[in-house]
Amino acid sequence: MTSTWWTALAGGGLIGAASSLLFLTHGRVAGISGIIGSLLPPVARDLDWRIAFIVGLVAAGVVLAIAAPSAVGASVRSPVLVVVAGLLVGYGTRWGSGCTSGHGVCGLSRLSPRSLVAVVTFMLTGAISAYVAGVVS
Amino acid sequence: MAVTVGTNCGVSCRVASAASALVAGGLFGAGLAISGMTQPSKVVGFLNFAGGAWDPSLAFVIAGAIAVYALVFRVVLRQRKAPWFDKVFHIPSRKDLDLGLIGGAAIFGAGWGLGGYCPGPGLVSAAAGHSSAILFIVAMLGGMLLQHRMAKK
Numbered sequence: 001m002t003s004t005w006w007t008a009l010a011g012g013g014l015i016g017a018a019s020s021l022l023f024l025t026h027g028r029v030a031g032i033s034g035i036i037g038s039l040l041p042p043v044a045r046d047l048d049w050r051i052a053f054i055v056g057l058v059a060a061g062v063v064l065a066i067a068a069p070s071a072v073g074a075s076v077r078s079p080v081l082v083v084v085a086g087l088l089v090g091y092g093t094r095w096g097s098g099c100t101s102g103h104g105v106c107g108l109s110r111l112s113p114r115s116l117v118a119v120v121t122f123m124l125t126g127a128i129s130a131y132v133a134g135v136v137s
Numbered sequence: 138m139a140v141t142v143g144t145n146c147g148v149s150c151r152v153a154s155a156a157s158a159l160v161a162g163g164l165f166g167a168g169l170a171i172s173g174m175t176q177p178s179k180v181v182g183f184l185n186f187a188g189g190a191w192d193p194s195l196a197f198v199i200a201g202a203i204a205v206y207a208l209v210f211r212v213v214l215r216q217r218k219a220p221w222f223d224k225v226f227h228i229p230s231r232k233d234l235d236l237g238l239i240g241g242a243a244i245f246g247a248g249w250g251l252g253g254y255c256p257g258p259g260l261v262s263a264a265a266g267h268s269s270a271i272l273f274i275v276a277m278l279g280g281m282l283l284q285h286r287m288a289k290k
Contacts, residue, residue: 009197012201016202019202029227048151056161061264071175074177075253081252082252085273086252087277092245092248096240100255110210114232125244129184133181
């Protein structure tokens with residue numbers, strides 16, 4: 001799938017609609033790292049909606065693999081670097097109370113100062129990291 | 138649609154509650170794929186604006202998402218006292234900037250720029266059967282567990 005600015009905008013709109021649905025029905029921030037992290041010890045008490053949301057995300061991946069496999073791209077790094085990236089993303093999102101969805105979409109929409117600082121910070125270190133990894137590899 | 142919430146949530150109410158969260162997750166995943174967020178090469182190309190040949194299209198993802206959510210969020214808060222399946226809206230109230238917020242966001246960004254995966258696209262790509270994304274998710278869960286352990290101390 002060659003994504004242009006308008007597919008990016010439409011896909012973003014769908015992400016916003018999905019987050020809106022979760023807020024209307026459960027009053028919750030659609031923050032993926034928070035929802036996944038609360039399934040790990042110490043486990044959250046209200047598991048039903050969290051598990052259902054994750055199952056929905058996983059189902060989307062399974063459907064994509066069958067219906068539109070090209071929509072999911074290949075990794076750009078070696079397995080060792082992917083593991084390092086995963087550790088950093090897991091640790092960082094929990095310590096920083098959110099990721100692209102929770103801080104980026106929901107937090108900025110609420111004009112949260114914490115989320116604005118988080119987004120500026122992770123965009124900056126993301127840019128540095130992508131640049132350095134691009135030069136080195 | 139007026140559903141009595143909380144302790145009065147019976148079987149059909151609980152099914153509807155879970156189904157709505159499931160649909161939200163499914164739509165979220167579809168949105169990630171349509172937007173290009175499940176293409177690590179695009180994500181890295183977007184973040185790497187210092188490296189030449191910058192691909193700005195993913196900026197429209199957050200623009201589209203915020204345009205919809207910022208509006209609906211405000212309308213829902215104005216129109217309703219509570220969400221359909223809970224007694225209250227759970228809105229983060231913290232305003233302080235602490236080391237965890239900034240340090241955590243910095244570490245997350247480093248991992249995002251390195252691998253091209255943030256948690257949602259990583260999970261969707263793993264579910265689609267990409268071995269590197271599965272590796273990413275396993276490592277991410279490990280990183281989360283490590284943070285939880287260190288936070289307890």
